[in-house]
Amino acid sequence: MALEHDYPLRKLRKNLENLLLNVQTDFFPNSSVPPSLEISPNRAFCDLFSTISFQIAKMKSKNKKEYKRQAMMIADLFVKELSAKKIPLIEKIENKNGYINFFIDYTKFSGDVIKSIISLNEKYGHFDLGRNKNVIIEHTSPNPIHPIHIGTARNSVLGDALSRLFRFVGYNVKTRMYVDDMGRQVAYLAYGISKLPLEPYGKKDHWIGMVYSCVATISEILKYETELMDIKKRLLEFLNQLDESLLNEKEIPNTKLIKTLKKISRNLKRYPTINWIEKVEIIFNILKDLLAKNQINRISTALKEKLIGFFDFLKEANKKINNARSWFKVHAELRERWPLIFNHLRKKIADLRTLENEVSSLMIKYENGDPEVKKLFRKICNDALEGFLETLNRVSITFDGFDWESDLVWDGKVKVIINRLKNAGWIIYDEETGVPILDIRRALQEVPEVREIFDLSLEKISQIIKANDLDSLPPNLVLMRKDGTTLYTTRDIAYAIEKISRFKADLVLNVIGADQTLPQKQLRSALVLAGFPDYAKKIIHVAYELVQLPSAKISARRGRFIAFDEILDEAEEKAYEFVATLPNKAEEEKLKIAKAVAVGAVRYALLSSAPTRPMIFDWDRVLNLESNSGPFLQYSYARAVSILRKAEFKLPQDADFSTLIEDIEKEIILRLSLFPDAIESAVRQMRPDIIVEYANKLAIAFNSFYQRFPVLRAKTTELRNARLLLVEAFRITLRNALSLLGIPILERM
């Protein structure tokens, strides 16, 4: 088991920190600041430095001038005191502008680093952070209504990298996928599939995605058709009223509006089939202009009120019309893409009310475990799941298990949690419908743990309540629909408890989009209120920002997404094109390389930026095979292996590492020694991108070395041996980093 003292840099740092502290307590006993020691941003300055001199000077000086002098003096003192001792692994110490700069003695340090890496091998970078601790990592959990797309893929790759990281530092990790089979959307899908006489074709999850998009779009279209009819009816009513008002008006202002209104009103009455939709916008704009310029002051209050009422109506109508237009566009798109499915469904689904009723009825039946419906839903979700696993298998993502939402409902676990909340007195009931609602707003006033979850102080809350500005408080959580079926977040509360109790989890990572921050907070609040405050603390929402398409938002309902399979296909194709140009490779190997490179490229692209950063999908980025990419790392690894292979993998037992005097060699060694730091940082912050960054910098340094200095033909045998071991240490470290990221490792490229 690798502990801290196995890592030379950490050992050195600890030692230096102690020595700094000794000097500090000897000479500045009243200074309470901890000694700082950092890695230099630039090896031109030094390797490590401390700014303790500034901290102490701050306390001792009154003005700027004195401060500078103090800092210099203190730094001098530190340098003098420390230089007097013989510090292992330190070549020299100097004061530069008040910084205490340390220079590593690479003649010794290099050997320590390289040898420790080679002896630890696949354990290099390992920590004993998570011994005997269980972590549940829930990730991917896709809605079973569409294939895994680029958005879900960020989740999968992130969750998978986190599980590799946590395993690496000693946690007992179980990955779970939550199968969200109880959503209303699944019911829409089920309804669509039950109406389709067609045999599924293609990959099952892709087929499901097509059907769902069609059903969802048809349902939207039906909704908007009725809404538009309603708008038209109300438009005519308004115009009629206006006609009368205008007739009665003494001082009719001779405006464009009145004329236009009259004309439109006349036309609509005369020709009911005229394209009235466009008129709405015209009238709206004229009216907006008038109201803005306050040109209606002279007319009667009654008419003015009518006009304002009309304006509000038009504003709403306009919004709806724009939405409707966008759905009509989607409608046309889908009809063109999948005419067979779409037209079938369009014929079968003619009435919105029937659709809604049927869908609701399916949901109730499924929730109650109706055998027929159960069979249908489970079949669909299993098909989807099968497709997901096939896709994820391409990028080597697997799960330790699957949890079906419906099981939580059928087992009564959801009911249990609702009852607990009720018995604890935290449920209120909607006056009209009687649906149960979790009273988070009262909890905010009474329960400190809930305030903490929402990062709100009691003062702030009282202030909001006093101002009667309740809308700016976090909202209460509706737990059930009025038809008695459960809601997603409610079921998720039961699942959270399940994860902790069934798996004895010490920590639960929920890898879920940042758009679900509020429900995740509500969930944790519910745990507190149900009497599980310790559970709430164990649950961490690993939030990542969603992936956006360059053109529009990802929307499964609109069939607008880029399937992960498609991305992998493209990446493979591009990689193959490249590999095809390489000499001396069998077809089989070419294919193998293309696949691995594609996975490397895609995983790298999805992991390379911090999860909190919004990502806009970019083909060039995902298909990047050059620098700053997965393939670049894979290539660097293959190059290192290539050297070792030429040496027939015969490595010397030891070497004279003081022969490694080149700057780039020292840089590589320092970088290698920083790997444990990168791991620790990545785990603590739950950010695999830190490993990506690390690996990239390391590989850049290695490639620079590779290009400039021969290993096998080094000038002396001693140098050759030292470099061979350096290459081996690099290979091990990069391999460990790549396996944490799930980027495939290739011996040859």
Next chain:
RNA sequence: GGGCCCGUAGCUCAGCAUGGAUAGAGCGACGGCCUUCUAAGCCGUAGGUCGCGGGUUCAAAUCCCGCCGGGCCCGCCA
């Protein structure tokens, strides 16, 4: 309206938690390097008001306040 995330080179991103030296990579542009361990590479050049404005500090990309821009959330959706 309230809340969360993001804003750093033409583009994609590190650096911000814990303030520290000359703000780093890659892509793209330009100029070089394959008879030498794999050129998916390397070397060099150009490119920055760290969104804006205040404040704290010896020191601010980093901390605080206020704006601006982009995204998301505030559903009996998930």
